[in-house]
Amino acid sequence: MALGKVSVNNLNLSQGAVTEVERYFLFIGAGPKSQGQVIALNTDSDLDVMLGIPASDLKTQVTAARLNGGDRWACLAIPLVAEKTWQDALTTALEQNYSFEAIVICAPVSSGDELGDMHEAAIGLSNTYGRRAFVMASSAGIQAGMSWSQYLAAQKAITEGLAAPRVLCVPQLHGNDLGVLAGRLATAEVSIADSPMRVATGAVLGLGPVPVDAEGVPLTLAVRAELDKSRFSVTQTYADYEGVYWGDGNMLDTPGSDFRVIEYLRIVDKAARRVRPLLIRRVGDRRLNSSANSMASNKTFLMTPLRAMAKSTTFAGQVFPGEIETPADDAIVLNWTSKTAIEVYISVRPLNCPKDLTANIALDLSIAE
Incomplete structure (x- = not known):
């Protein structure tokens, strides 16, 4: 025999913002x-x-x-x-x-x-x-x-x-x-x-x-x-x-x-600051395991700050780019080194930025029809 029980738990999915120290x-x-x-x-x-x-x-x-x-x-x-x-x-x-x-x-x-x-x-x-x-x-x-x-x-x-x-x-x-x-x-x-x-x-x-x-x-x-x-x-x-x-x-x-x-240095440091608390929340959490579903979902989870850094804005016909390029699927690799230790490899790709510009000008002497 048993009595019915109902519980409602608040689940923390680690979706909140991280305190920003950049520019301070x-x-x-x-x-x-x-x-x-x-x-x-x-x-x-x-x-x-x-x-x-x-x-x-x-x-x-x-x-x-x-x-x-x-x-x-x-x-x-x-x-x-x-x-x-x-x-x-x-x-x-x-x-x-x-x-x-x-x-x-x-x-x-x-x-x-x-x-x-x-x-x-x-x-x-x-x-x-x-x-x-x-x-x-x-x-x-x-x-x-x-x-x-x-x-x-x-x-x-x-x-x-x-x-x-x-x-x-x-x-x-x-x-x-x-x-x-x-x-x-x-x-x-x-x-x-x-x-x-x-x-x-x-x-x-x-x-x-x-x-x-x-x-x-x-x-x-x-x-x-x-x-x-x-x-x-x-x-x-x-x-x-x-x-x-x-x-x-x-x-x-x-x-x-x-x-x-x-x-x-600044973009890599910012990515590290955003990823670190996510890793801390995964300590001892069996949702991160070696199964295919877990590996895929945790790659998505750890990629969240990178996607935020890559977000661009279009205004008045001009694109204001994000801080990095949109991360590819292979930007994060998870590697289990033992039953209890995992290494995470993260690739952050900066956008191209011109610092040395050269214009080549040629003279067109052809006769216009």
């Missing part, structure tokens, strides 16, 4: 006010109130970032006291459970070892917290009494022989280049898959004065081209085209790497 940067630099505190800033913030009235490198870079970051710009900032380091500030932010896409360190570096330390910190974030971030560092601009030749030699020595794939370095040629690039990367006007080189985004805003060397020679495109070859990220101009723009966001990676420019 942590700025660390010396400042006279709120030292050691994590300060949340946006376009409405009074920087004199939040960061202090006196000029500081932190406030200079944050001001430039806000100007270039658009109407949805927001960031975190930690003003440092003299005896504290950026490592101390990063630890503070992590202890308070803040998440961010990039760490912007305002104090200029003078050696490759410092950049290597920053890369190790970014790797440590992934190893310890499962969080992915890149570091935006800077080097000093040209100093009084220096020629451009001497400046180039000093800068090249910083990045020579260095492998730091999660770090990019910006020479402070105009005094606020780092903040300008940080804002350009954080603007919601464009995708994280867009290069900072994108001219359609518009010219950079609020860039400091053009530097000159000891002989009064202003910064040239040739100097910037040499810095770019040494993997620095620099501004650029186009002859007979108004405005100052940006070149590639160069990562300090090795030749032949897939992640030598920032936009490739």
